[in-house]
Amino acid sequence: MSDIQTFIKNEVESNDVVLFLKGTPAFPQCGFSGQVVQILDFLGVDYKGVNVLADAEIRQGIKDFSNWPTIPQLYVKGEFVGGCDIVREMFQSNELQPFLVEKGIAVAQSA
């Protein structure tokens, strides 16, 4: 396994909730990344943001890691949950919050 894959694996396994995005949670630089940030913030979820724009190797590496061609990518307890469409769909259908609770993630907002 390459260094970058090891780095990514370590990130998603050592943090409960990790979002790989374009930009930072405070300043997303793509509308799709921004939508996921808004949803996580709305739910009051504590998460780690990894800015793929800061490192071209991570930007490509995360696509290889999950066999998923786009960013953002959300990981919970080491598991790939989905990209913007899936996270939004889960949020809108009130599946996301129960999913997080089931995974043992603290959620501030009770939707």
Place this chain on the structure above:
Amino acid sequence: MAMDARDIEALIKEALPDATVTIRDLAGDGDHYAAEVVSESFRGKNRVQQHQMIYAALKGNMGGTLHALALQTSAPD
């Protein structure tokens, strides 16, 4: 860096012949689309797997030639 909606539909139908594909050009620029795909082959698969089937059908165009394709997938009712 753009793709015709008909090309997207053709690639999806090539991989999933039974699929009902509805594509909307969101910005009119040939680069931001939303696609709704209904196919029996999605049954029993989770959303990540369903979307990965679409990405595979697009043969590497997603994330490259095609910047934005909002996906909604489901099996027929």
